[in-house]
Amino acid sequence: MSLATNKIVCITGSSRGIGRACAIQFAKQGATGLILHYYGDTETEAEIRSLQSQLENDTVKVVTVPGDIGDPATSAKIVEAGVAVFGRIxxxxxxxxxxxxxxxxTMPHAVWEHTRQVNLDGSFYVVQAVANQMKDQVPQGGSIIGISSISALVGGELQCHYTPTKAGILSLMQSCAVALGKWGIRANAILPGTIETDINKEDLSDSTKREYMINRTAMKRLGTPDDIAGPVVFLASDLACYVTGASLLVDGGLFVNLQ
Structure with missing residues (x-):
């Protein structure tokens, strides 16, 4: 059984890393429509064109929407573009x-502001916009998955601006589960551990740091975007139809390893 058969799926930050892996996995699992948001610079435009070509060859219709997710107008455009083509999300x-x-x-306040705007404000804007669409469509309902982080639960010396945003996403999903359940809308959070993406590429280039992080996991390897895509598709699927307000830690046993 395909887990996403006939579903219309919207993914923000879809040009690479976890977002890209999710798009590919949803296509493999039977989604018929993908609304792929990306930040519109030249490099990511090339990435999204490559992804679009790959997925459309697999008979999935794809709509792409560029924009700064920290701007609420971008979320409105995402919903408008998706509904215009697919009629629902x-x-x-x-x-x-x-x-x-x-x-x-020594962190400039602008770094804090920008990180919060993209990570937390952007999540709020797109969740609110899509939830309004899910409430009004027939039949009502849908599944919202917020990509939080193990950093929502623990600290990091160089992440004092990042960890609060990920804790905020976890809390946002919990409250949205309560606020939106009456319309059949589920809201859950995925908390990735150390996943090799562009975000931490420079940090993990330090061989000592990399080896330390590998040894901290119970499974003795770092995660890949594909490791996150599977759990995301599960939470989106009808197999998880009674799961809402939950948080799923996907970290290879990093959090539980105290030694």
Missing amino acids: DVLVSNAGICPFAEFL
Whole structure:
């Protein structure tokens, strides 16, 4: 059984990393429509064109929407573009995020502002916009998955601006589960551990740091975007129809390993 058969799925930050892996997995699992948001610079435009070509060859119709997710107008455009083509949105994966590592005491306030705007404000805007569409469509309902982080639960020396945003996404999903359940809308959070993406590429280039993070996991390897895509598709699927307000830690056993 395909887990996403006939579903219309919206993914923010879809040009690479976890977002891209989710798009590919949803296509493999039978989604018929994908609304792919990306930040519109030249490099990501090339990435999204490549992804679009790959998925459309697999008979999935794809709509792409560029824009700064920290601007509420972008979320309105995402919903408008998706509904114009597909008529509805069944799943939202709020994934777009940044993590510019920085020392707390010398961090420019602009770094804090930008990180919060993209990670937390952007999540709020797109969740609100898509939830309104899910409430009004017939039949009502849908699944919203917020990509939080293990950083919602623990601290990081160079992440004093990042961890609060991920904790905020976790809390947002919990409250949205309560606020939106009456319309058949489920809201859940995925908390990835150390996943190799562009966000931490520079940080993990330090071989000592990389080896330390590998050894911290119970499974003795770092995660890949594909490791996150599977759990995301599950939470979006009808197999998880009674799961809402939940948080799923996907970290290879990093959090539980105290030794």
